[in-house]
Amino acid sequence: MKTADGFRFFLINDKKNRVNEVFLSKPVVYTAGVIALTLLMGVGGFLSLTLSDTQYDMRVQSLKNQNRELVRVMEDMKIRLDDAEVLLTDLVHQDEALRVYADLPSVDADVRALGTGGTVNDFSEDYGDLMPSTDINFNSLEGNLASLGREITLQRNSYEQIYSKLSEDIVRLRHTPSIKPVDRGYLTSRFGVRPDPWTKKRRMHHGQDFGVLSGTPVYATADGVVKSRNVHTGYGNTVVINHGYNTKTIFAHLSRFAVKTGDEVKRGDLIAYSGNTGRSTGPHLHYEVRVNNVPVNPRHYFLLNDLEL
16 A cells, blocks of 8 residues: 555455554665666576577587588588589590681680689688688689689680581581591501601601501591592502592501592591501501691591590
């Protein structure tokens, strides 16, 4: 019960059938209320801070666990990225061969260099306490992924250009040398300057020599017409195929012929058998590609990287 000077409380005891009166003045009630409120706020604040610290620790631990799983995923990504870079290198080499095939210029080295470099974020500076121990350099991995993406875009654009060009020139494509002339043996002498096997003096070797046994089948490397089948003093038994587009191929040191002058041949057709005729130190096939009657490196016309057959 509220009075003018304070509050009166009546305490009833049913067992003893008594009523006790308690009077509390306003200052006492207000002081007690302030003390109770202060205690309540203090306890509440303490509990809030304790719960916040616990929740923070739990959140940090959860992030660490997630990052450990992330590292496992990133390690797997690094392996896949390394494999992708190897495959992309093979695609670049094949792209160079296809550009020769399509009579397109090579992609400039400076243009390919655009696929490297770039800005990366140093996550370790801001989140080092959350990063588990690992050999992975996250910044390097991010840079490699960005670089790979740019290189893939460049390669895709290059292939689109090649496809467009080849689609327009399918006839010339069939008449362009593109396979090896034998399906076994080893490349024993490359195109370029070398010591002459007879005089030991350095001189230009205009083709490629494939070490094969006598009697090994020799195949046309593109569609064309047999221009000549004769015996040459140095080259021995020789077949020359005219492919048109100012391109011809020469096959030398043959043991016997499978075609005659004027025959039309397709890529992969049998034209002769290897041998040891003419100026030769042993059984092998000498193979040349000539454009405008100028010898060019046959390697540029192979779409396979490995020259061992």
